[in-house]
Amino acid sequence: QxxxxxxxxxxxxxxxxxxxxxxxxxxxxxxxxxxxxxxxxxxxxxxxxxxxxxxxxxxxxxxxxxxxxxxxxxxxxxxxxxxxxxxxxxxxxxxxxxxFEAVGFGVFELDRSDILTLHAGEQELSGTIAVLGPGTGLGEAILTWDRMSGRYSVHPTEGSHADFAARGSLQHELCTWVEEHLSECEVEHVCSGPGLVRIYDFLCERNNHVLPHLTPAEISSKACSGTCKVCSQAVDMFLEILGAEAANLSLKCLATGGVYIAGGIPAKIKDILTNGRLGNAFLRPGSKMHALRNSFPLYVVLNPEVGVxxxxxxx
Amino acid sequence: QxxxxxxxxxxxxxxxxxxxxxxxxxxxxxxxxxxxxxxxxxxxxxxxxxxxxxxxxxxxxxxxxxxxxxxxxxxxxxxxxxxxxxxxxxxxxxxxxxxFEAVGFGVFELDRSDILTLHAGEQELSGTIAVLGPGTGLGEAILTWDRMSGRYSVHPTEGSHADFAARGSLQHELCTWVEEHLSECEVEHVCSGPGLVRIYDFLCERNNHVLPHLTPAEISSKACSGTCKVCSQAVDMFLEILGAEAANLSLKCLATGGVYIAGGIPAKIKDILTNGRLGNAFLRPGSKMHALRNSFPLYVVLNPEVGVxxxxxxx
CATH class of the missing domain: 3.30.420.40 (ATPase, nucleotide binding domain)
Structure with missing residues (x-):
């Protein structure tokens, strides 16, 4: 068959x-x-x-x-x-x-080795699960436990088109810069492949650096090899934005079952992922909601075939 | 019984x-x-x-x-x-x-006269429903259709503690101002009764107005009677923030079943609610996602007993 x-x-x-x-x-x-x-x-x-x-x-x-x-x-x-x-x-x-519904269903098909645990948290059985994935765009899905059928329902969403929530002065500057160019700044505009390029262009312009136009893959690889300072800055800012968005989505749906970050980009920058930028932005130590944030498990899906x-x- | x-x-x-x-x-x-x-x-x-x-x-x-x-x-x-x-x-x-789970269940107990339709949209039967309500805090819940039981499941969330997504320069200034005072700016910090007071205080400080300290009810009532310009500005800004948050929540859960705004404040400022600030911020004409935003129905719950x-x- x-x-x-x-x-x-x-x-x-x-x-x-x-x-x-x-x-x-x-x-x-x-x-x-x-x-x-x-x-x-x-x-x-x-x-x-x-x-x-x-x-x-x-x-x-x-x-x-x-x-x-x-x-x-x-x-x-x-x-x-x-x-x-x-x-x-x-x-x-x-x-x-x-x-992204496919990615949502894919989460249950993964092996342990397909998953990188960034923060263990306290996973609640049958708790709501949030999935997000930056790639060409940003995909977001919510998985809710269905008591009667005894399994999860996957709800695809358009959450990446919500407004970007900037934190701190540099992100507010970035948001204003994108608003000037596109008249609005969605989360996806700064949390995706093209978003990474936008962050890089913004940093170049801000620091009066005349640097070559780069693709998302080039920025990631130069950041990983440490051969371009602006690329490293751009990837760090991207990870802070991604960590904050993972937290925001997890609060929006109370993801006591955990947050899975999938998509093309995270798996490619695996080594930088653990540099603390993403995790800190997610947990936000000192926040009023730190205890709650701390209870949400945070995983990165390393298998690019999760959707298949x-x-x-x-x- | x-x-x-x-x-x-x-x-x-x-x-x-x-x-x-x-x-x-x-x-x-x-x-x-x-x-x-x-x-x-x-x-x-x-x-x-x-x-x-x-x-x-x-x-x-x-x-x-x-x-x-x-x-x-x-x-x-x-x-x-x-x-x-x-x-x-x-x-x-x-x-x-x-x-807020109670408010979520209460939505199905309302009469037609308990609801003000701000935007008709295209309500999808069994589509996801978003409920949010500014009062002492900001409550948010997501209602998903459960095919097997043939009814909605209510998911309470902590979405109000996600980061506030500022739009445009004045909101970015407000967000920065709150970040300076509280070290972070959650949606609830600017979209609740205390949030309305914060917006009013911010506007007073920004314009070098020395105005009396007011409660949320006083700001609302002065805005309704048109007796205080800063109060009117504050309520308008509050409505723009609430409309944007309603849209953001609806995108985060794909609320094709509609968005219900409950809570203590909206029902009290019913006459100003329809001045276009809230509706425009929700629909965001000119946005890439205007067609999708336009499909979500937007309702205001006028009955304060919805939770009971x-x-x-x-x-």
């Missing part, structure tokens, strides 16, 4: 085929979304090239708001509709979920 | 007795919490003075974090423990819940 799992972002769509009971994927297939005018034409190509084209189940994780098993990816012009796919292809059961594992578990 | 309902705050405890099937309370009893060393001694006094002292059920809503039907009110030194109460008094079933109604429905 084969299962089809996909992760459909703005630029790439990545597919994998799994056989029930096997822990490794049997095949993979990916494509640039810009090459196809519709999701159907993309699936047709996949079915033509794959040795398997009959599936017991499929789960498609999409970067967008999902309603009734259906998502319209406005930037792409694609519609991913479970019912339409099911009637057109040989797939018995199709689920369309938000890409989640989709597979839903399929 | 009698039901006992209580609202236990830091200063007062208010009790009411209801008979099943009747919509009006049969008796009420209140006391200052400082007069009693324990909740038990307070209940003993109540039982001695009440014509009824056998109850089918009781629900006590407390201003604190509840664990396993039990809450320790640190400021008071009181412990409210359902099991202990049940074994000591003649009450068959006892529930201890957070006071919620407790009664839980009992």
């Amino acid at each position: 084969a299962i089809l799992v996909a992760d459909i972002g703005g630029t790439n769509a990545r597919f994998s085929v799994w056989f029930v009971g096997q822990s490794r994927r049997a095949f993979t297939w990916s494509c640039e979304t810009s090459q196809y005018t519709s999701f159907d034409s993309c699936l047709e190509q996949l079915m033509a090239e794959m040795p398997v084209n009959t599936f017991a189940a499929a789960c498609f994780a999409v970067a967008g708001v999902v309603h009734n098993n259906k998502c319209s990816l406005t930037n792409l012009g694609w519609i991913v509709d479970a019912e339409a796919i099911q009637s057109r292809f040989d797939i018995r059961k199709v689920r369309v979920i938000n890409d 594992l989640g989709s597979k578990s839903v399929a | 009698a039901i006992l309902v209580a609202d236990i705050g830091g200063t007062n405890a208010r009790f009411s007795v209801w008979f099943v099937g009747q919509s009006r309370r049969a008796f009420t009893w209140s006391c200052e919490t400082s007069q009693y060393t324990s909740f038990d001694s307070c209940l003993e006094q109540l039982m001695a003075e009440m014509p009824v002292n056998t109850f089918a059920a009781a629900c006590f809503a407390v201003a604190g974090v509840v664990h396993n039907n039990k809450c320790s009110l640190t400021n008071l030194g009181w412990i409210v423990d359902a099991e202990a109460i049940q074994s000591r008094f003649d009450i068959r079933k006892v529930r201890v819940i957070n006071d 109604l919620g407790s009664k429905s839980v009992a």
Whole structure:
């Protein structure tokens, strides 16, 4: 019995085929979304090239708001509709979920070695869990325990589009700088890959440094190797913002079950993660709410496949 | 069959007795919490003075974090423990819940006339609901739909202790001013009764106005009557902060089921509420997320008894 799992972002769509009971994927297939005018034409190509084209189940994780098993990816012009796919292809059961919902489900599929504990806290069984992940954007999800079914429900959110809560004068300056450029400053604007670039550009401008334009990966790698002072400053500021956002999200949903930081960036800067910036911003020693903050466990997900594992578990 | 309902705050405890099937309370009893060393001694006094002292059920809503039907009110030194109460008094079933959880349950007990629709939006049946209420503090709760039980679960949160997200230069100045005084600026520090006083004090200091110290009620009433310019400014700024916080909370939990603003203050300044400050801050025209914000319904709860109604429905 084969299962089809996909992760459909703005630029790439990545597919994998799994056989029930096997822990490794049997095949993979990916494509640039810009090459196809519709999701159907993309699936047709996949079915033509794959040795398997009959599936017991499929789960498609999409970067967008999902309603009734259906998502319209406005930037792409694609519609991913479970019912339409099911009637057109040989797939018995199709689920369309938000890409961060997939990460939420993925949390339960991880091994111990996939997780870095930044702060142990006091994990409460069946307590609410918060998941956030900075990458191309910032994803946020809330997991609540459902007493009747005896498992967690995953609620995808748009929390990254809430206003950024600046702490201290430098962050207030950054926030004002972003407000001047974009007319508003969402959390995502400073807590994502492009956000890291924004922080770097802000620091360059503020200190009258004329430095080259860098990608998020370049900033991270120069910070890790210690070869660029502004990059190190930018990553430290990014970690403080991420730690504060992890705390804010955990307070907003009372995440007594813990906070999981996923996404592409944290796993890549694993060594800097533990330099105290993130943890201190999360715990905020001296805060009125320090005891409560201290009770929330804080984990970093090191496995970049967490979303795929989640989709597979839903399929 | 009698039901006992209580609202236990830091200063007062208010009790009411209801008979099943009747919509009006049969008796009420209140006391200052400082007069009693324990909740038990307070209940003993109540039982001695009440014509009824056998109850089918009781629900006590407390201003604190509840664990396993039990809450320790640190400021008071009181412990409210359902099991202990049940074994000591003649009450068959006892529930201890957070006071804002009570407000969350109360939302479903309201009449149409108890609710002011500030923005209709597109209410989604079984969509997540956000509830927030500025009063002595700021309470926040999230209500998620539970498919298996066919009803909402109420999740009390500590969201008001997240960092305040300032928008625009005046709010950044306010945030910095609070950070200087309290070393941090939580949402609650500027979005509550004491928060309104803080905003007023900040505006006085900023404009070199030597004005009298005022209570939240005095600032609200002077703003309503138009007799104090700084009070009007303070209330406008408060409404902008409340509207933004309502939007931020709704994004954090994707409140497609709507946002309810409860609490003591909004109902008292009903006429100013509709002056556009709150609604505009919530919808944020021109924002990247305007379409999503626009889809969230925004309601104000005018009935100050919403918490009591919620407790009664839980009992």
